[in-house]
Amino acid sequence: xxxxxxxxxxxxxxxxxxxxxxxxxxxxxxxxxxxxxxxxxxxxxxxxxxxxxxxxxxxxxxxxxxxxxxxxxxxxxxxxxxxxxxxxxxxxxxxxxxxxxxxxxxxxxxxxxxxxxxxxxxxxxxxxxxxxxxxxxxxxxxxxxxxxxxxxxxxxxxxxxxxxxxxx
Numbered sequence: 001x002x003x004x005x006x007x008x009x010x011x012x013x014x015x016x017x018x019x020x021x022x023x024x025x026x027x028x029x030x031x032x033x034x035x036x037x038x039x040x041x042x043x044x045x046x047x048x049x050x051x052x053x054x055x056x057x058x059x060x061x062x063x064x065x066x067x068x069x070x071x072x073x074x075x076x077x078x079x080x081x082x083x084x085x086x087x088x089x090x091x092x093x094x095x096x097x098x099x100x101x102x103x104x105x106x107x108x109x110x111x112x113x114x115x116x117x118x119x120x121x122x123x124x125x126x127x128x129x130x131x132x133x134x135x136x137x138x139x140x141x142x143x144x145x146x147x148x149x150x151x152x153x154x155x156x157x158x159x160x161x162x163x164x165x166x167x168x
Contacts, residue, residue, distance in 0.1 A: 005030050005099035007038055009108035011081075016150065017117040020049075020082040025095060025106055027075045036099045037067030038077055040106065043091040043114075051079040067098075088116035120148040 006028045015021045025038055041063055042048055048057040048064045053075055055066040066077050081093075091114055095106025123145045129135040143154045 004028065005033060005036065005097070005104070007077075007095065007097040007104075007106045007108075009040075009093065009095060009106050009110065011093070011109050011112060014113040014115050015081070015083045016115045017083050017087045018085045019117075020080045021112075023048075023079055023081050023093065025077040025108075027077060027097070029072045029074055029099070031072055033072050034100055035068050035070055036097065037065070037069065038095065038097045038106070039063050039065045040079075040093055040095040042081060042093060043087075043112075045084045045087070046091070047082045047084075048079045049082065053077055055079065083114050085117070087114035089114060117152070118149040120146060120152070120154055122146045 008026050008028075009023065010026070011023045012021050023040070025040065027036070027038060029036060040048075041061075042057075044062060046062070047059065051057060051064055051066075053066055055064055055077060057064050057079070064079050066075075069075070091112050092110050093112065094110065097104050097106055125142060125145065127135060127137060127141070139156050142156060146154055148154055
């Protein structure tokens, strides 16, 4: 066990809009500690989930909170941080730890690049068919000429109608 109380954050360098990443605050505690708590301030509009060690996310304040812990157990405090659909650019996660009521900032990585998600490009499909025979298409064939600039996987959400040989 360390003799110094510290919290150090680790997270990936970037996250794509509408996706999530894991954030971990590694807590090291000294033997004379009697009480500690940790909180992270997530960027405005972002959400946190899957918080371990009975931590909670307060959507009003945008804070993830753990503790108080009344022991000298070192913990890896983790959560999933979700970037909103419209995110893009650099954001900062700020954190504070309280060790025996003494406040200190969380060290480690604080800045995260949110990468904008670009819309896929859907191109018109043309499939010849013989008169009087049904046309059966696979999803693979339907998406063959479509693309996504971010290389995200493409899916067919629904086909709402087919009229006069045209589908929407």
